[in-house]
Amino acid sequence: MQMANLIPVATTVGANKIVPTISIPYPLGDPATSPQEQWKLRYHRVGVALDALTADIQEQTVFKVKY
Amino acid sequence: MKKAIVYLNQFFGQIGGEDKADFAPVLKEGLVGPAQEFNRRLEAEVTHTVICGDNYMGSREEEAVQQILDALADKEFDIFLAGPAFQAGRYGNACGVICKAVKQRFKVPVLTSMHVENPGVEMFSKDIVIFKGGRSAAAMRKNIKAMATYANKLLSGQELFDAQTEGYFGRGIRHQVWRPDQKPAADRAVEMLLKKLKGEAFVSELPIPELEKVAIAPPVTDLSQATIAFATSGGIVPKENPDRIQSASATRWGRYSIKGLERLAGGEYKTIHAGYDPTAVDADPNVCVPVDALRAYEREGKIGKLHEYFYSTVGTGTTQAEAARMGQEMIEYFQNEGVDAVVLLST
Amino acid sequence: MKLEIGNFPVKDIVFGAKTCYSDGLLTINKQEALAVVKEDEHITEADLEIVMPGDQVRLVPVKEAIEPRVKLDGSPLFPGAAGDLVRAGSGRTHALKGCSVLVVGKHWGGFQDGLIDMAGEGAKYTYYSQLKNIVLVADTDEEFEQQEQQKKNHALRWAGMRLAEYLGRCVKDLEPEQVEIYQLPGITRRDKALKNLPQVVLVLQAQSQMEEPGYNDLFYGWDCNHLLPTLVHPNEILDGAIISGSFMPCSSKWSTYDFQNFPTIKRLYQEHGKSLNFLGVILSNLNVALEQKQRSALVTAALAQTLGADGAIVAEEGYGNPDADFIACIVALEDAGIMTVGLTNECTGRDGASQPLVTLDPKADAIVSCGNVSELIELPPMERVIGELQSLARDGLSGGWADDEILGPSVRKDGSIIMENNAMFCGDQVVGWSPKTVKEY
Numbered sequence: 001m002q003m004a005n006l007i008p009v010a011t012t013v014g015a016n017k018i019v020p021t022i023s024i025p026y027p028l029g030d031p032a033t034s035p036q037e038q039w040k041l042r043y044h045r046v047g048v049a050l051d052a053l054t055a056d057i058q059e060q061t062v063f064k065v066k067y
Numbered sequence: 068m069k070k071a072i073v074y075l076n077q078f079f080g081q082i083g084g085e086d087k088a089d090f091a092p093v094l095k096e097g098l099v100g101p102a103q104e105f106n107r108r109l110e111a112e113v114t115h116t117v118i119c120g121d122n123y124m125g126s127r128e129e130e131a132v133q134q135i136l137d138a139l140a141d142k143e144f145d146i147f148l149a150g151p152a153f154q155a156g157r158y159g160n161a162c163g164v165i166c167k168a169v170k171q172r173f174k175v176p177v178l179t180s181m182h183v184e185n186p187g188v189e190m191f192s193k194d195i196v197i198f199k200g201g202r203s204a205a206a207m208r209k210n211i212k213a214m215a216t217y218a219n220k221l222l223s224g225q226e227l228f229d230a231q232t233e234g235y236f237g238r239g240i241r242h243q244v245w246r247p248d249q250k251p252a253a254d255r256a257v258e259m260l261l262k263k264l265k266g267e268a269f270v271s272e273l274p275i276p277e278l279e280k281v282a283i284a285p286p287v288t289d290l291s292q293a294t295i296a297f298a299t300s301g302g303i304v305p306k307e308n309p310d311r312i313q314s315a316s317a318t319r320w321g322r323y324s325i326k327g328l329e330r331l332a333g334g335e336y337k338t339i340h341a342g343y344d345p346t347a348v349d350a351d352p353n354v355c356v357p358v359d360a361l362r363a364y365e366r367e368g369k370i371g372k373l374h375e376y377f378y379s380t381v382g383t384g385t386t387q388a389e390a391a392r393m394g395q396e397m398i399e400y401f402q403n404e405g406v407d408a409v410v411l412l413s414t
Numbered sequence: 415m416k417l418e419i420g421n422f423p424v425k426d427i428v429f430g431a432k433t434c435y436s437d438g439l440l441t442i443n444k445q446e447a448l449a450v451v452k453e454d455e456h457i458t459e460a461d462l463e464i465v466m467p468g469d470q471v472r473l474v475p476v477k478e479a480i481e482p483r484v485k486l487d488g489s490p491l492f493p494g495a496a497g498d499l500v501r502a503g504s505g506r507t508h509a510l511k512g513c514s515v516l517v518v519g520k521h522w523g524g525f526q527d528g529l530i531d532m533a534g535e536g537a538k539y540t541y542y543s544q545l546k547n548i549v550l551v552a553d554t555d556e557e558f559e560q561q562e563q564q565k566k567n568h569a570l571r572w573a574g575m576r577l578a579e580y581l582g583r584c585v586k587d588l589e590p591e592q593v594e595i596y597q598l599p600g601i602t603r604r605d606k607a608l609k610n611l612p613q614v615v616l617v618l619q620a621q622s623q624m625e626e627p628g629y630n631d632l633f634y635g636w637d638c639n640h641l642l643p644t645l646v647h648p649n650e651i652l653d654g655a656i657i658s659g660s661f662m663p664c665s666s667k668w669s670t671y672d673f674q675n676f677p678t679i680k681r682l683y684q685e686h687g688k689s690l691n692f693l694g695v696i697l698s699n700l701n702v703a704l705e706q707k708q709r710s711a712l713v714t715a716a717l718a719q720t721l722g723a724d725g726a727i728v729a730e731e732g733y734g735n736p737d738a739d740f741i742a743c744i745v746a747l748e749d750a751g752i753m754t755v756g757l758t759n760e761c762t763g764r765d766g767a768s769q770p771l772v773t774l775d776p777k778a779d780a781i782v783s784c785g786n787v788s789e790l791i792e793l794p795p796m797e798r799v800i801g802e803l804q805s806l807a808r809d810g811l812s813g814g815w816a817d818d819e820i821l822g823p824s825v826r827k828d829g830s831i832i833m834e835n836n837a838m839f840c841g842d843q844v845v846g847w848s849p850k851t852v853k854e855y
Contacts, residue, residue, distance in 0.1 A: 003412040005704050006738050008773040010413065014281035023703035024414045024735060025625065026347035027301070029354035039360075042353065046360040046410075050295065050370060053287045053408045229853030237854035240766040243786040243835070244853050245538065252757060253681040253846025256727050256782045260755040261689055263780050264612045264725045272851050273760065273781040275774050314525075314563060314810055315663070316764075316788065316834065318819075341525050341563055341810060342734055343702060344624050383734055384663070384788060384812075384836070386763030 001052045003027065003045065007062055018062045019049040041067045069111035069222045072142065073102040074135075074149035074165050076158045079204075080118030088157075090120030092131055094138040101211060105148055108215030111222055115142060117165075121157035124164060132168045144175060146218055151180035151200045151210040152187060159187025166195045176221050180210045183236075192236040199234055239276065289371075293407035296374035298397060300382030300390075301348065301355040301414035302340030303331070312381055314341035320380035320393045322400065325373070330359035342383030343414055355412060374406050382413055416597040417649040418506045420590030424513040427464045427546055435585045440510060442548065442581065450580040451550060456569040459520055460552035463800055465532050467544055470797035473516060473530040475523025475805045476839040477567045478574045478658060479542055479671040482510040484582035491582065492654045492670075494635025496575045502634075503649030508585045513546040514671050515581065517567075517574035520553040523805030524565035525812050526629075528664030528839030529831075536793040539838040541847050542671075550577055551800050563810035566628035567660045575657070575670070596649050596683060601693055601721065608691040615693045615718050616648070616682060617728040617747075619710075619739055621662045622699040629661040631668075631731070633697060643698040643714040645721070648679045651695060662732045663812030665787050665841035666759060677846030678729060678757065693721050698743065700736040707739045715746035729757040729844055733787055737771040741778055748777045756781040759842040760852050764790050764834070770852070784848035787813075787836045790821075795829030806833060813837025 001017035004010040005027060010018045021027035028045060029038030044067045052063045077087040079100045098106050099116040106113040117135055124131045147169045149162035159181045166177035180200035181187050188197055198217070200210040213234050220227055229244065230237040255272070262269040287293050304312060310321035325331070331352035338348045338355065353359045356377050365373045378397050382390070401409060425438035433443045444462050451460045465471045483491055486506040490497020519527065530542050537543035554569040620631040622638035631638045633646075633656050646655070651673055658670045679695070686692040698714050701707045718726055726747050730740040740758055747754040760770035760783055770783075791813075806814035807824040813836030814824040824833050835841055842848060 001408070001410055003410060005414070005702075006707075006735055006773070007704060008738050008741065008775075009735070012278060012773050013769070014279050016281060016283045020704070021412065025343040025345070025702055026354045027412055027414060028357050028360075029347075029351065031347040031350065031354075038351075038354070042357050043360045043363060046357050047364065047369070049410050050290060050364060053293075053295075053410070054290050056286045057283060059283075227855075230855055231853070238767075240855045241760060241762040241770055241786060241852050242766045242855060243760075243789050243850050246849055246851055249849040251677060251846055252782050252784050252843065252848040252851075253677040255851075256678060256729075256755050256757045256846065257681050257685055259780050259782060260614065260725050260727055260753065261612070261685075263753045263755065264690075269780060271779055271781050272783040273756075273758075273770055273778075275776050275778060276769070278774065313815060315812055315836075316815075341812065344564075344626055346626060384761060384834075386765060386788070387768040388763065388765055 001049055003049050011060055016060050017052045017055065017057065019045060019052055020062065020065055021045065069145040070143055071105065071109055071111045071113045071146045071148060072115045072117060072139065072144045073105050073113055074117045074147070074162065075100055075102070076161060077118065077120040080116065082118060088120045088122035091123055092117060092119035092134045101207060104208060104211045105215060108212055110219045111145060114144065119161065121161050124161040125157050128164055132164060135165060136168060136172050139169065139173065145222060147175055147177045148214060148218065149179040151207065152185060153200055153204060153206065154182040154185050154202045156186050159185035160190065163187045163191030163195065167191060170195060178214050178218060180214050188236055193238050196235045199236060287408050291368055292371045294372045294374050294405055295370045296378065296401055296406040296409045297356060297361060298378035298409055299356055299412045300380055301412060302338040302381040303336055303348065303352050303356045303379050304339055306335055306337050308339050312339060314339050314381060316384040317381040318389050320378065320397065322376040322378045324376055325358050326375050328358055329362055331356055340381045340383060340414060355414065374404065415504045415647050415649050416595065417503055417653055419594045420506060420508040421511045421592045421594065422508060422585045422588065422590055423511045424546055427513065427548060433581065433584050435510065435588060440513065447577060447580060450576050451552065451573045453576065454569050454573060456554045456556060457573055458553050458555050460550060463549040463551060465547045465549055467532060469532045471532045472796035472799045472803065473518050473549065474799065474801045474803060475519045475527035475809065475811060476516055476530050477519060477527050478517040478571045479514045479669040479840065480574050480578040481514055481671045481674045482578040482581035484508050484579065484586045486586060491579045492575055492657050495632045495657045496572055499634060502653040502655040503647050507653055508582065508590060510582060510585060513548065514542060515574050515578045516542065516547045516549045517570050518549055518551045518801040519570065519805065520551050521802050521805065522560050523809035523811050525563045525810050526565065526660050526662055526664060526667065527811055528837050529806060529833070530839045531793060531796060534794065539791065539835065540841050541843055542839060548581065549800055550574055564629065565660060568628060571660065596652060598647065598692060604691065608687060611689065611691045612724045613693055613722050614682065614690045614725045615696055615721060615723045616678060617696045617698055617714055617726055617743060619698050619700050619728065619730045619736065619743065620656065621659050621667065621731040623702050623736065624661050625702065629659055631659040632657050638699045641697065641699050643696050643710055643717055645717060646695045646697045648695050651676055652679060663787060663836040665785065665835050665838045666732050666844070667840050668731050668845050669840045672840055672845045678727060681846060693723055700732050700739045707742050710739060711742035711746040714743055715750040718747060718752050719750045723752050725753045727755050727757055731844065733759055733761050734772060738773045741771065741773040741775050744778045745775050754780065757844055759783065759785045759787055759844055761787045763788050766855065783852040784844045785835060785842035785850045786852055787834065787842065789835040790832065791835055792832045793830060803829065806831060806837065811837045
């Protein structure tokens with residue numbers, strides 16, 4: 001599965017399970033936010049990525065994230 | 068004088084028709100059938116003709132290829148020409164298979180010719196030069212002439228033009244060229260826009276290729292027992308960049324132990340990726356390689372185990388071919404070391 | 415808005431007692447010019463050289479190119495970036511034509527810097543080999559970035575702007591050989607004949623991917639990273655409202671000279687009133703987060719639609735992830751019913767077999783391609799190098815490398831080089847000069 005900010009690039013190259021990150025230079029934690037907020041976001045999105053590994057999908061899927 | 072070898076099927080090799088399609092390959096000295104026309108057109112001598120039945124090649128491919136490569140092993144030749152195969156599907160397949168094998172083994176240029184509807188075009192046009200040929204043998208002379216003209220340029224080191232200009236099927240290989248008319252891009256863009264606005268035909272200089280589909284991997288059944296690895300194209304490496312991974316157009320990758328690490332420390336790990344602002348990642352590498360979050364999930368038992376290494380390269384300007392090779396190399400480690408699934412983070 | 419550019423063609427350049435222009439001859443008082451360069455105490459060493467097309471000279475690391483000009487009303491050439499914040503794009507500007515000020519590092523190069531060969535096989539790879547160049551070769555005390563791959567090149571780039579303005583002043587009071595007039599009435603004030611033609615906008619995606627200040631293109635001194643797409647009069651761009659940044663592999667970059675002479679703007683002016691109505695320029699940017707990319711694309715399309723555009727040309731100053739901004743913008747415009755042509759370069763790899771843009775969409779059905787950044791180029795040694803040849807290999811120039819298992823180092827002992835097109839100074843000329851295209855083999 002792939003974590004990426006540029007979803008259109010990931011879909012163009014054929015990745016099937018995609019979890020969005022927040023940007024290119026800081027995929028999993030905006031330095032303008034507090035360490036707590038960064039952790040919450042990172043822990044959440046990595047968790048979504050791990051769950052995505054178990055998903056039985058039939059087509060390219062971009063998984064939803066909350067934070 | 069340069070030397071050429073020609074490949075024909077049983078029919079054009081004058082062995083016989085459909086009843087001889089199981090004919091095993093032979094290498095004949097001199098010219099058989101269309102080889103004569105090749106010999107006349109080429110600024111090279113056709114020394115031998117290979118003949119093989121289409122069904123033989125179709126049903127016993129490995130054997131056929133091996134026999135032909137063995138027969139060619141002690142022959143000197145500068146170019147290998149197969150067909151033309153016109154619209155004959157099995158002949159097209161045979162020309163494609165043997166051209167690809169000869170090119171790989173002997174590193175000589177290979178050429179063939181097929182009609183656009185020949186399935187061999189779809190199968191082999193990415194690998195070898197296939198000229199756009201006619202439907203039937205009525206186009207024989209014309210198709211041989213096209214192949215020979217190109218072959219002559221190739222053999223004498225003359226400038227070769229693009230697929231469209233030369234008359235072969237594009238191989239998906241794109242290179243920059245100087246337009247003979249020097250027409251600047253501004254003129255081309257404005258003219259293209261005016262045509263598009265008027266509903267007139269125009270030709271995009273970058274036709275959008277069809278997107279490739281990748282097979283979907285089976286899901287992990289029990290995450291709590293699984294070993295998970297993490298890989299990135301974000302260029303995170305130990306600060307001394309021990310594998311000297313390039314900052315752009317990378318051909319190298321590395322794997323770095325995270326045994327006993329709870330997180331990646333800033334100052335000890337950094338990015339060497341030149342395509343994005345490194346400030347945030349250098350300060351806290353976990354925003355790209357989230358060892359801290361993965362460890363938390365390992366402790367909680369959500370995943371069985373975090374694999375001992377993370378894998379890293381640089382994605383900017385890196386060619387697909389290099390990326391695919393690096394991926395293949397990583398897979399060997401994953402498979403040998405019991406990794407069940409990989410999370411890849413791209414920047 | 416009406417802009418007059420008075421042209422002074424430069425046929426030769428020499429050093430002499432007084433900086434002056436007469437009958438095609440530009441004379442430069444070197445000492446006085448260098449004093450202007452050294453007004454910034456961060457410049458530690460500086461020299462001027464004159465190089466002509468055909469000279470056996472290789473320039474590297476080249477950081478910037480600027481056309482020497484002067485505004486007759488005394489306002490600054492690059493308002494907001496170097497000088498007071500006043501409007502650009504109207505009144506009279508005098509320009510020394512056929513020449514540029516090239517800024518070259520005496521030692522240190524970086525990711526964004528490039529190479530120019532004034533003669534031989536290498537000359538065809540950049541526009542600047544055709545120009546008569548006043549070369550400022552200098553060093554600075556900006557030690558904090560000497561070892562950094564990404565350099566702001568602040569002292570050198572601003573020295574180049576001062577030098578260009580200083581040289582331009584010598585034609586302030588002279589009569590130009592020819593005057594170009596750029597004038598577009600307000601969009602709502604155009605006559606019926608114009609309104610009946612196809613309505614066209616030009617979208618410029620200026621380089622703005624760095625979040626730290628100091629690297630991106632500046633619009634009236636404003637970092638384009640902090641920009642939402644905005645409507646700009648084309649004259650503002652031709653008259654110094656934008657300066658080039660210091661980020662992006664060099665062949666994809668647009669120099670300040672490129673902005674001052676933007677060929678696609680000039681070409682649209684030529685067609686204005688004949689085959690189209692040139693509404694203006696939408697200045698957009700290139701971003702590093704998907705949401706930012708989408709926002710810029712949507713706002714651009716909304717602006718174009720609000721203006722009543724029928725057609726658009728979108729030009730991208732970059733490649734790689736900016737291709738996502740480029741394709742998103744084209745798709746947003748097409749979805750708004752605006753016929754769009756894209757203007758860009760490709761990255762198909764040294765073998766030519768990689769996907770040409772990182773994002774593709776069938777709606778991007780009309781693209782003009784200006785080059786392949788990753789094309790390998792091998793060039794023989796040159797008699798003279800201005801700058802430092804080793805910078806190509808040592809300093810992380812986007813098209814150079816210290817060593818490679820197969821190709822060896824970019825800079826060889828005999829002075830010959832092997833590099834990617836990436837490091838050719840503004841080589842892909844996506845602003846509209848490019849005589850190159852990309853073909854399938």
